[in-house]
Structure formats: C-alpha cells, structure tokens
Amino acid sequence: MSALFFAVLSEAKPWLELLQAKPLVHSGKFRIFQNGSHSIIISGTGKISMALAVSEFAHTLSKEERKQIKVWNLGIAGANASELSLGDFFWIHKITDASTKRDFYPDRISNSQFTKETNLTTFDRPITKEKKIDRFLSLTEDELAGVSLVDMEGSGFLEAASLYFPLENITVGKVVSDHLEGKFCQTEDVEAMMAKIAGTLFEEWISPLPWARIDEIETIDWPKVENFIGNLRLTETMKHDLKKSVRFFRLRNPNSQLPFPDEPTKANLKSKTDLKTYFETWRNSLHV
Template sequence: MGVITFALISEAKPWIRALGAKPDRTQGRFRYFRTPEHILAVTGVGKLAAALAVGEISHQISKEERKHERIWNLGIAGTTSFEKSLGDFFWANRLTDDSTKKEYFPERIESFSLKGEAHLTTFDRPVSFSKTGETKPLTNFRELTQAETKSVDLVDMEASGFFEAAGLYFELEQIQIGKIISDHLEGTFCTEDKVTGYMEKSLEPLLSDFLKPFPWETKETLPLPEKTQWREIGTSLHFTESMLVELEKTILYFKLRHPDSEIPLPSFPKNDKKLEKQKSKEIFQNWLEKLLV
C-alpha cells in the first residue's frame, strides 16, 4: 500500500486516473480517493492541513501495514531560480520551515528514475519575488528580498507539516517529498489545467517508483527467480511496465499476508491472438482482485 498527499485536486487528478482510485464515501476531514492498496488525499493548502491529514490517514492503517508503505507528498512549487524550467521535477533533499527555522533532511535510500534534487522551504503564505525589485508586494503574498533568495530555492506551503507528521508514524526511508516547478514567484496563481499538465508530465516515472517494493522486501520475500517468473507471465499478457511493477508489489503483499498459500494465476485468454490493450487491462485487474483477497 502507498499514500500520497496533495494540496490541490488539480495536482491529484493524474494520479487518481492512473491508479483508478475512487472517491471514499466515508470522507473524514479531507478528500480521499482509494484503491484496494492506495490512499490519495487532497488536504487543501497549508502545512497544518497537511499534518492533520497525515495523522488522520495513519490512524486508519495498522502499525504492521505501515511497514510496507511509501508515504509521499507531491505537488507544485515556485522557485527563485530562473535556471529551473516550468515542469521540472525535484525531490526535496533538504527542507526548511520559514516560520520556525526548523530543518529536515529526507533520506534517499534507492535510485529513483527522476534524479533532480533541491532545497525546499515551506512558507505560511504565498511567496513572490521581483528580480528587479521594482514591483510592490502583492496582497496576501510574502515578498522575498534579494538577500532572502540566496538561501531559498523551491517554495511551497505544505512540506514541513507533512514531513514532521509523517515522521511520527513512518520510518524516514518511507517518506518522500517531490515538487514540480510551476512558476518563478511572479505573484500569480497557476491555472488548474496547467497544474494538472505539469503533474502529468512526471507521472509515468514517478508511478513506477511509487509501486516498487522496498529493496528489503523484495530480497526477503520475492527472490529473483520468482520475480522473473511472474514478470514473464505479465509480459506474455502484454502488461505495461507500470502494470508489471504493480503486479510485483501485489504478489509481494499476497505472500506477506498468505505465506503458506499458492499464488493464484491469472485467467489466460483462450486463443493465441495478440491481446488488445483493453483485454490486457481486464486480465490485469482480475488478477489483482484474486491477489487482494
């Protein structure tokens, strides 16, 4: 299972579609979208909301189940660096809370597909910055000074609250924060369509990494010959790479829950004709249902 929190529904939409997540009808304080294995939360803006959502989610998951989960915070961020382009993705390798001056250091325990890393600062208000210093501060915006920009790179309003709360329930290696550049702090808000477009740009490699088992789980529970066997079956059924990654993780969870049971097989097609994409997807979904009993 995995958990991802987003501040905005426009950030979450590509992930909701990709995972086939459905709205949770028993919504708590926040908006949740679920699959049998994943929870996507739309928290609203601000570090307090992000922290409260992590707490609410964590109390819905047993301590044993938490050991096998990733918990990520994904979304957009502004930047003071004009060398960074709109749509670029970065993992937070250092995190600063502007109001408390606390610093946090997320741990990278494996090589992800996207390599960019950056320092992220969480502010209590939207932030703007004028490179020339000629514009006036905008209403409700915190205007950075030229001196402040020397210690500020990426900016958001949720990450420090998310990270501090997640650290109460999860191990450091399970927690990641990733941000996509949406603006250069011009003092304007990105449209919903643009936000969704930026999130879609990095979806495929992030999804593959999110669905991977942790290295220690794969080593202990799913040996390489067995992993290869299931991957070959999936490949023969024309599963995409993302589907193969999710299949591996689902088989791993099945073995953790039912160590003495045989892994159920998929429903193979009755003829040798090349499978159409929709049929492949149906076989994949039916197989996951068998594995999630």
C-alpha cells in the same frame, strides 16, 4: 502499499486517473481515494492542513501497516532561481520551515528515473519577489538567499509523517510551477505539469519498498549511539530524531562505519545552544 499526498485536486488528478481510484467513504475531514492497497489523499493548502491529513490517514492503518507503506508528498513549488525551468521535477533532500527554522530530511531516492535533487522551504503564505501583491509575502533576494524551491505544505507533511511512518519510507518531490512572479497557477497548467511526470513516476510509486528486513540499527548501531550520548542531556524528541537519522544513514550506507562527532568537542559543550549546534551537525553528517 503506498500513499500519496497532494495539497489540491489539480495536482492529484492525473494520478487519480492512472490509479482509477475511488473515494473512500469515511468519517474524516479529508478526501481519500483508494484502489487496492494504494491511496491518494488531498489535504488542502497549508502545512497545518497537510499535517492533519497525514495524521487522519495514519490512524486508518495499523502500526504494522505503517511500517510497510511508502508515503510520498508531490506537488508544485515556486523556484527562486530562474535557471530552474518550468516543469522540472526535483526530489527534495532537505526541507526548512521558514517560521520555526527547523530542518527536515526526507528520504533520498537513489534509483529513480528522475535524478535532480534540491532543497525546499515551506512558508505560511505564497511568496513573490514582486512588491506589494495581495495575498503574497514579498521577499527580497537577500531574504531568499539559499532558498531553491518554496511551497506551503512540505514541512507539515514531513513533520507529521515522521511521527507515524519510518523516515526511510517518506519522500517529497516537487515540480517547478513558477518563478515567484506573484501569480497563482491555473488549474489546467497544474494538471498538465503533473501529468507530464505522473506517467514515469507512477510505477515507481506503486512498487514495493526495497527493504523488508530486521531493523539492524536496534541491535548494532543504536547501542553504540546510546553509549556515546550517555552523558549528553538530549531530550526524548532529540533522541527520536537522531534514531531516524541513524536509520536513514544505515539504509543508504549498509557497509559504512556510522559517523560520530568529535569526542573532545562533546566535553566542552557549555550551553543548550552548544548542544543543539552539536546535535544538528551530527544529524547533518548522517544525511550526506
């Protein structure tokens, strides 16, 4: 099983043609196309629309089906760096929500024919480096420091998808469509860029997930983690996020020792800010 989320029809069109998918008649808001066990969902632009589309689709599946389905978000993204060429495809290994400053970590593809990876920042408005362009948010070079690609859906997709699907099943990939010149891409250009990668990625998307085994972290890794965090005041959300990161690490490093933060530092945590920094540092080490 596999599900593929796009923001707009022009991104999805080459994939719909390859899949020969038909519209699903349902009572929901979002367009869902299916062929057998494979689905393509179009959300509309913006992270809220994408998150709602993910939620609506997830509720069409049973809990067991959610464990077995591959869930991707593909689409176009603007590039901050001029050396990233138009049409280049990148897997996303880190997503930052520009509004909340939260970081998210999609699954890292290790066996794809596309090998480039980078980070993605999700904004609430289209971004440009130019000055005072209607409907665009103008940002300076300093404000864009550390930003590689930008979009409007990535963080909404991953935050919602991680509530319903295992983290290791979730993947994000983006095609460079512009260099933040403050112009919207033409429909035919988007279709051409997506068609160029679709032929190669299609077989990777419809292929089964590489894992179908007992979740070993529940019996081996997680008890160790629970012992370590016993005297830390982690919220349930933090524990949930940590377990996803532990699972991510174990699937990518089946024979490696699980990394833990420095024990003495744990004893010197004085504030919620200290705890949050400690926690995020630990999670980051699990995604290296």
